[in-house]
Amino acid sequence: MDVRQLRTDFRDGRLSVDQLFDAIDKLCQTVKRLQAEVDRLTQRLAQYEPGVLQEGRSAGSPTPPSSSRYSLEAEEQRRRSKQRRRRRKRKSPGRRPNQVKFADAHRQENVYPPHTPHDQCRLVRQRAVWRLEEGRAVLVGYRVFRGPHGPEPRIPGVPPRCEYGLEILVVLAFLVYVIGISLDKACAVLEFFCALPLRKSQADALLRQLARHWEPEFETLCDLVARAAVVYMDETGWKIGQEGCSLWVFASALQRVFLFGCHKDEKTLDTILPGNIFEGVGVSDDAAVYRRRFTWAQKCWAHLLRKAIRLALLYPRKKTYQRFLDCLLALYYDAKRASADGRLSSNGRQHKVAEFEERLSNLCRPHWRQTTPEMPPHEREFVNLVEELTQRLFDEELFTFVLYPEVDPTNNLAERLQRSPAKDRDAGRTNKTTAGARRRSVITSVLESLRVNLSPFTLRNVVEEVARWMREGISLFKQQLQAITSPMPALENTS
Numbered sequence: 001m002d003v004r005q006l007r008t009d010f011r012d013g014r015l016s017v018d019q020l021f022d023a024i025d026k027l028c029q030t031v032k033r034l035q036a037e038v039d040r041l042t043q044r045l046a047q048y049e050p051g052v053l054q055e056g057r058s059a060g061s062p063t064p065p066s067s068s069r070y071s072l073e074a075e076e077q078r079r080r081s082k083q084r085r086r087r088r089k090r091k092s093p094g095r096r097p098n099q100v101k102f103a104d105a106h107r108q109e110n111v112y113p114p115h116t117p118h119d120q121c122r123l124v125r126q127r128a129v130w131r132l133e134e135g136r137a138v139l140v141g142y143r144v145f146r147g148p149h150g151p152e153p154r155i156p157g158v159p160p161r162c163e164y165g166l167e168i169l170v171v172l173a174f175l176v177y178v179i180g181i182s183l184d185k186a187c188a189v190l191e192f193f194c195a196l197p198l199r200k201s202q203a204d205a206l207l208r209q210l211a212r213h214w215e216p217e218f219e220t221l222c223d224l225v226a227r228a229a230v231v232y233m234d235e236t237g238w239k240i241g242q243e244g245c246s247l248w249v250f251a252s253a254l255q256r257v258f259l260f261g262c263h264k265d266e267k268t269l270d271t272i273l274p275g276n277i278f279e280g281v282g283v284s285d286d287a288a289v290y291r292r293r294f295t296w297a298q299k300c301w302a303h304l305l306r307k308a309i310r311l312a313l314l315y316p317r318k319k320t321y322q323r324f325l326d327c328l329l330a331l332y333y334d335a336k337r338a339s340a341d342g343r344l345s346s347n348g349r350q351h352k353v354a355e356f357e358e359r360l361s362n363l364c365r366p367h368w369r370q371t372t373p374e375m376p377p378h379e380r381e382f383v384n385l386v387e388e389l390t391q392r393l394f395d396e397e398l399f400t401f402v403l404y405p406e407v408d409p410t411n412n413l414a415e416r417l418q419r420s421p422a423k424d425r426d427a428g429r430t431n432k433t434t435a436g437a438r439r440r441s442v443i444t445s446v447l448e449s450l451r452v453n454l455s456p457f458t459l460r461n462v463v464e465e466v467a468r469w470m471r472e473g474i475s476l477f478k479q480q481l482q483a484i485t486s487p488m489p490a491l492e493n494t495s
Contacts, residue, residue, distance in 0.1 A: 023284075101128035106142030113153040114146050129158050130196060131165040132244065137196035140251075157467045160215055162206075166470075167463045168196065169210045172203055174459075178443045180424050211439040217469075218442040220477040221255050221449055226273055227484055228252035229280040230407050234286070234414035235264050236422055239430040240437055247421055248272075249414045254480065256417060256448035261437030264289060269317035281400060283411045286388060298400040301332055301391050307385050315378050320367070324382075327363050331356060336409065337425040339402045353399045364390050449477065458465070 009015035048363050105128050111119055125144040130137055146152045157166045168190075175186040183200050190196040225231055231252050238247040240261045248259040262268045269289060273282070282294035285303045305410060307329055311321040338344065338352045367386045375383070401407040418459055421444075424430065431437040451457045453476060454465060469475040 007102045008260065014319075016225050029163075037184065045470055046345070057489075062170060069390055098128070100195065101139070102126050102129070102141045105139045107138075108141040108143060110143045110145060110152050111155055113147045113150055116147035116150070120146070121147050122191065124152055127155065127163070128487040129155065129165060129326045130168060131157075132167045132171070132194060132196075135194060137168075137190075137194045156471075157463065159209060159470070162209060164206060166466055167459060169206050170462055173210055173443045176203075176207065178447055180420055180429070182429065207443065213445045214442050217446050217475050217477050218257075220475065220481055221445050222272055223251050223255050223256050224255045224463065224477060224481055224484070225250050226277045228255065228278075230283065230404075231273065231278070231280055232283045232408070232411045233290075234285065234411050234418060235439060236418050236425075238421075238425060240434055241432050247418060247425075251413050251417060254449070254452050255477070256445055258417075258421075258441050258448070260421070260440045260444075260445045261431055261434060269293070276476075281290060281404060281407050283408060283414075284491055285411060286392065296400055297395070298407050298409065299397045300409070300411045301398075302412060304385070304389065305332065307381070311378060311382055311385070318378070321382065324363070324367065331359055331363070333410070335399055335402050339409070342405075349403050353402050356399050357396075360389065360393055364393070386481040424467065456471055 006015065012021060049167040080356070111318040114117055120296045122145060123143055124146045127142050128145065129140050131137075131140050131144060133313045142158075143156050144152060144155065154160070159166060159169070162169075170192065175189060176183060181189070183203050187198045187200055189201050190198050194317075229252075231250055232252050235246050235248045238245050238261055246259075246264040248262050248264070248268060250257040250259075257272060259268065259272070262481065264287075266289060273294075279295060281298055282290065283298045283300065284290040285300045290297070299425055303326065305325075308321070312319070312325045315321055333350075335356050338349070338356075344352065364386045367382070368390060369383060369479055372382050376429050380439075389398075431440060450462055450465065453463045465476060
């Protein structure tokens with residue numbers, strides 16, 4: 001709209017007053033629209049230059065003037081703000097060259113391939129590795145030689161592509177997953193006692209590498225548990241981030257399997273104890289996922305007795321609860337004595353089981369009835385306990401330990417194994433990711449299984465055993481699996 005043309009038309013009488021007011025109204029609308037656009041752009045600019053909006057407000061106008069936005073003072077303020085942000089960002093020292101680390105080594109050692117003359121070997125690699133010797137951290141420089149024909153030899157006791165000895169990885173894993181301290185504290189312990197400089201990021205990377213190295217052993221442990229004669233199992237709550245999940249523990253005579261961050265369902269149980277492979281006795285509590293699951297099952301007597309003891313202690317005036325508890329305890333102790341009696345034959349144990357089942361049936365029969373809404377809570381609990389005992393008696397899952405003396409009447413073994421992780425859960429030291437839960441499952445299962453198989457369970461014995469795996473290419477658990485799955489040799493006919 002041309003202002004001069006409007007003025008000329010108005011003087012010549014070609015523009016009325018109404019038309020003039022319409023033109024003014026259009027100009028006002030345009031000004032408002034442009035003002036709103038300027039305010040929007042100013043707000044967006046304030047995200048990147050915080051001083052712009054403050055300068056505009058201090059000037060008393062909704063938008064900062066262009067002189068204040070692009071003045072030397074504003075530019076100097078932006079420069080100082082960038083410098084402060086740059087100073088806050090911690091610069092990484094970067095990766096030290098291998099030559100520098102090798103030059104800082106306390107001593108040097110040569111690694112030659114076996115059965116090869118040294119004069120025929122050539123130097124192919126130099127690596128500086130931290131080792132623990134007599135409780136102190138030592139940086140050793142290894143010079144690796146390779147023969148004319150053959151692969152490059154491995155550094156004894158050092159995982160592939162690692163700058164820390166196997167003993168350091170085992171100590172770190174023991175502190176974090178068995179003792180239950182954080183990565184920061186584990187690094188502080190190693191630095192204080194062993195003078196080992198180790199950052200949290202390095203410790204996290206070492207645990208990831210150890211879990212990848214032990215992944216085949218974890219799978220072997222799962223196969224061994226699936227073929228075990230007796231498996232004790234229990235579960236408790238766990239977390240991955242903010243998501244609720246479970247920790248499941250499976251224990252046999254020589255193996256331990258931990259599943260952190262799994263789901264408490266039949267799919268997980270089928271993964272560890274497939275129905276077409278597991279033919280042993282499953283010892284568990286009375287959770288729904290275990291019911292009618294195994295060919296032979298033993299329900300935990302400790303869970304049943306706790307419920308009876310609770311009712312007797314909370315309601316001492318109810319003599320029925322006390323008498324029921326006394327009879328149930330007497331029956332349990334008699335069954336334990338019969339289980340430990342080595343003089344009983346197979347038929348004698350079956351007669352004992354029939355006798356105990358009849359006693360328990362006579363004990364529960366007078367108290368069996370249906371629950372009703374008008375029942376007090378304690379009476380409803382007592383009726384549910386009687387119904388649970390009756391149902392487990394009908395399923396023949398209460399006196400399996402009498403038929404097979406090697407079976408325990410409780411799953412306290414699995415409960416004790418998950419006690420330390422449960423304390424970590426209560427303290428909020430759970431996993432943040434699924435990968436972290438898997439790493440914890442692998443490392444904890446291997447260490448706890450080694451605790452059962454090695455006597456005494458010391459750092460020296462664990463490192464020697466794991467180093468033997470690397471040297472011979474077969475672990476203790478794979479040897480156990482081969483002993484189970486290999487066919488028996490045919491006996492020669494000597495007649």
